Structure formats: C-alpha cells, structure tokens
Amino acid sequence: MTESSLPDWAFPPPEGFVAEDLDRIPQLPAHTELIDGSLVFVSSQASFHTRAADLLVPALRRAAPADLRARREMSVVLGKQQRPEPDMSVIRASAEHSPEQTYYRAEDVVLAVEVISPDSERRDRDRKPTLYAEAGIAHFWLVENQSGRPAVYVYELDPVARSYVLTGIHHDRLKISAPFDIDIDLTEIDKL
Missing domain, CATH: 3.90.1570.10 (tt1808, chain A)
Incomplete structure (x- = not known):
C-alpha cells in the first residue's frame, strides 16, 4: 500500500463531516462550505x-x-x-x-x-x-x-x-x- 499525497480531509469519514470540522481541519481551502456533510470548495469569483x-x-x-x-x-x-x-x-x-x-x-x-x-x-x-x-x-x-x-x-x-x-x-x-x-x-x- 502506498502512502497518499492527498490531505486527510480528501477522504471524508463514513458519516460525513460535521460543522465543527471546518475549524479543525488544517490547510482547508478558504471559504470551504459544508453542505449535507460534504466539503464544498469555492472557485474564484467573477x-x-x-x-x-x-x-x-x-x-x-x-x-x-x-x-x-x-x-x-x-x-x-x-x-x-x-x-x-x-x-x-x-x-x-x-x-x-x-x-x-x-x-x-x-x-x-x-x-x-x-x-x-x-x-x-x-x-x-x-x-x-x-x-x-x-x-x-x-x-x-x-x-x-x-x-x-x-x-x-x-x-x-x-x-x-x-x-x-x-x-x-x-x-x-x-x-x-x-x-x-x-x-x-x-x-x-x-x-x-
């Protein structure tokens, strides 16, 4: 088994993320949202x-x-x-x-x-x-x-x-x- 180069948060827990996780996950992209337990990343704005x-x-x-x-x-x-x-x-x-x-x-x-x-x-x-x-x-x-x-x-x-x-x-x-x-x-x- 090879070690992944992806951050841990790239792999959601089986029950999904919870609201408090957004303050605990290191190196999470700015303006990440949590919708239905899934992380949603925001793209650049027009x-x-x-x-x-x-x-x-x-x-x-x-x-x-x-x-x-x-x-x-x-x-x-x-x-x-x-x-x-x-x-x-x-x-x-x-x-x-x-x-x-x-x-x-x-x-x-x-x-x-x-x-x-x-x-x-x-x-x-x-x-x-x-x-x-x-x-x-x-x-x-x-x-x-x-x-x-x-x-x-x-x-x-x-x-x-x-x-x-x-x-x-x-x-x-x-x-x-x-x-x-x-x-x-x-x-x-x-x-x-």
Whole structure:
C-alpha cells in the first residue's frame, strides 16, 4: 500500500463531516462550505460577484438598525452537517463574540444573500435556500447577473411551510421595508 499525497480531509469519514470540522481541519481551502456533510470548495469569483457584494454590503450597513450588522462571507451553522457560507448576511449584533469568530448560528441570521455564480448556480438556487428556510432564516435574497446589473429576488419565510415565498424582483432599485427599510440604487454597480 502506498502512502497518499492527498490531505486527510480528501477522504471524508463514513458519516460525513460535521460543522465543527471546518475549524479543525488544517490547510482547508478558504471559504470551504459544508453542505449535507460534504466539503464544498469555492472557485474564484467573477467581477460581477465582487461588484455586487461591494454594492450591497455597504448599503446594508447604512440601512441596518443599530442592533444588526451586515457581514460578508461568514459561514452559518444551520445544523450538524450544514455550514454554508452566504455571500452576505445580516446578523444580530449580539452574535458577535470575538474577532476570531468563524461562524454565526442560524438563529442569529436575519437575512442571507447569495450571488449566483456559474460553478454554484444549482446550490445557490436550490439547496442553500432550502437549508436557510429549514433553519428558520426569515429573509433570503438571490442576486442574478442580468447584463452586468443585479436582479435581486427577494424572499420571505413562510413559517408554517418552512419555505420561502417570492415577494419581489428588483432590477434598477431595491426598495423594501423588511427585514428593515432598504433603498438601494442597483444601477450604482456601473460605477464600481
């Protein structure tokens, strides 16, 4: 038997990985997610993805009430084998415990935002929204590239069905009142 040159984490345990493993596995690539007990590696992001986040995060920070914070690329523990990393999230300020913190808990997340990427389109559209809804995250946005401009699909949780309901599709301006008053000129992405 020859010794493998692959790291130990290349071989998942029979029962799959758990959320805590992301903090314990050495040399794990940055922004690795855990979905259904499997490690998911993120590829390089396109310019649109970065610009959409650069537009939305500062706008969310300006609009958020004092007890909320907008964050970028922090994982969220949704369950034992679920720890995705939304592109952006709005969390309760009380969820901040230390500068070394690597994740938030689902109950601390008010809004999860995914910007669709070609390599993760199915996860962004299907699996992640299902996981966020099942975990009780009240608001979810899906951001899609439409000719270089964001189209923001806004969803709200139906607490009985534990699934999201589309409440609007926003192209040039995102103006909504939940989870708080937000007014974002989406055409500003042209200046980024």
